[in-house]
Amino acid sequence: MMVKAVLDTAFVRAQFAPLADGWVFVENAGGTYVPRQVVDRVQEYMSQTQVQPNWGFASSERATERIRHGKQLMAEFINAEPDEIVFGPSTTMNVYLLAQAIRPWLKQGDEIIVTEQDHEANVGAWRRLAEFGVVIKEWQVDRATGALRYEMLDELLSDKTRLVAFTHCSNVCSIVHDAAALVRKIHDAGALAFIDGTAYAPHFSVDVKALDVDFYVCSLYKFCGPHQSILYGKRDLLRKAANQNHHFITDDNISYKLLPGGPNHEFAAGAVGVADYYDALHDHHFKTRENNFHARLTKVYGLIAAHEERLAARLTAYLNTVPGIQIIGRVPSSDGRLAPVIGFRVAGRSSAEIVRELNKRQIAIGHGDFWAARVIKAMGMTAEEGVIRIGFAHYNDDADADRLIAALKEVL
Numbered sequence: 001m002m003v004k005a006v007l008d009t010a011f012v013r014a015q016f017a018p019l020a021d022g023w024v025f026v027e028n029a030g031g032t033y034v035p036r037q038v039v040d041r042v043q044e045y046m047s048q049t050q051v052q053p054n055w056g057f058a059s060s061e062r063a064t065e066r067i068r069h070g071k072q073l074m075a076e077f078i079n080a081e082p083d084e085i086v087f088g089p090s091t092t093m094n095v096y097l098l099a100q101a102i103r104p105w106l107k108q109g110d111e112i113i114v115t116e117q118d119h120e121a122n123v124g125a126w127r128r129l130a131e132f133g134v135v136i137k138e139w140q141v142d143r144a145t146g147a148l149r150y151e152m153l154d155e156l157l158s159d160k161t162r163l164v165a166f167t168h169c170s171n172v173c174s175i176v177h178d179a180a181a182l183v184r185k186i187h188d189a190g191a192l193a194f195i196d197g198t199a200y201a202p203h204f205s206v207d208v209k210a211l212d213v214d215f216y217v218c219s220l221y222k223f224c225g226p227h228q229s230i231l232y233g234k235r236d237l238l239r240k241a242a243n244q245n246h247h248f249i250t251d252d253n254i255s256y257k258l259l260p261g262g263p264n265h266e267f268a269a270g271a272v273g274v275a276d277y278y279d280a281l282h283d284h285h286f287k288t289r290e291n292n293f294h295a296r297l298t299k300v301y302g303l304i305a306a307h308e309e310r311l312a313a314r315l316t317a318y319l320n321t322v323p324g325i326q327i328i329g330r331v332p333s334s335d336g337r338l339a340p341v342i343g344f345r346v347a348g349r350s351s352a353e354i355v356r357e358l359n360k361r362q363i364a365i366g367h368g369d370f371w372a373a374r375v376i377k378a379m380g381m382t383a384e385e386g387v388i389r390i391g392f393a394h395y396n397d398d399a400d401a402d403r404l405i406a407a408l409k410e411v412l
């Protein structure tokens with residue numbers, strides 16, 4: 001076993017078969033590749049255990065155990081208890097289901113605050129509640145930078161505010177919000193806090209208990225997992241949420257009542273592979289092994305964040321030399337951290353054309369609004385052109401950054 005102060009990207013990359021395809025993959029903010037550990041767990045489930053769980057025969061018992069194990073580890077991933085999380089097909093679906101499940105708590109004139117910066121997943125489902133008389137207030141961004149106007153939250157909070165839905169980190173502006181401080185402010189106003197951690201969780205360790213947040217959601221496929229999402233809620237709140245499933249599902253059956261039809265079993269079992277993968281990183285880099293998965297993960301994320309920050313710094317140092325470039329967001333909040341995701345556009349140049357040229361050079365990258373449509377519009381851009389987004393994952397290495405910068409030098 002080795003002790004390493006920095007992330008061993010050669011070891012990391014060896015876990016991901018698709019990285020050998022010759023491309024520089026930097027559309028990770030859209031979704032990462034999965035490591036072999038996840039593929040193995042999904043394959044193991046499908047080849048050995050593809051039966052309905054919860055029966056008394058052997059293969060069904062194995063299925064039950066693998067799904068339970070995936071859930072337990074994903075709960076530990078965000079420092080929650082297994083009965084406080086729900087698997088769902090996507091963050092969009094999880095937010096929608098929760099919004100419907102807490103609708104009976106709200107009366108005409110109650111207020112919900114949504115942001116202009118969020119991915120639409122954490123906006124549209126809440127806005128739909130306006131049909132039931134809920135007043136939706138928008139927490140806006142600065143038109144020049146896309147940063148949330150923090151002072152505006154004080155103006156928006158009122159004794160009618162029931163919930164504030166905001167993102168832990170913007171998927172285009174890369175700004176990590178000081179979520180614990182915002183949750184405190186929201187609680188002081190007597191409201192609930194709902195956080196979308198989808199753009200945060202790939203880069204930093206999530207601790208829902210430390211945040212004291214009421215609800216938290218994130219998508220596993222952004223941090224090397226299968227296409228699934230986990231929704232966390234404080235236990236007493238989830239218990240009170242209204243059943244969205246068959247009438248005979250009981251209120252204390254949190255997983256089933258909030259997910260009509262139940263979870264995707266092979267991907268719930270595949271979530272064990274996510275933990276296998278991060279543990280493999282842990283054991284490769286650290287000598288001592290804590291019993292607690294969350295503690296091991298937090299150490300791994302320390303390496304990941306330092307590595308990604310260095311790659312982002314290399315890239316932004318180059319981009320800042322490009323005439324006419326506008327880098328979007330990246331105005332640190334009081335939290336101080338930024339995700340290694342860099343959105344930019346170049347005056348007088350088409351983002352679509354730049355991306356086409358980069359794709360020809362085997363740089364896997366995209367452009368547009370990335371479904372954070374409101375902030376892109378607020379900053380005067382169209383969805384069609386939008387921003388070019390470079391989203392690093394921890395498996396990107398210096399050779400990727402070299403090739404990316406060389407290609408950008410040819411195209412910009």
Ligand SMILES: Cc1ncc(COP(=O)(O)O)c(C=O)c1O
Binds near residue numbers: 121
């Ligand atoms: C911040 C953020 N929230 C939500 C989503 C949507 O997640 P899902 O595809 O799981 O609905 C995304 C996807 O890009 C995202 O970046």
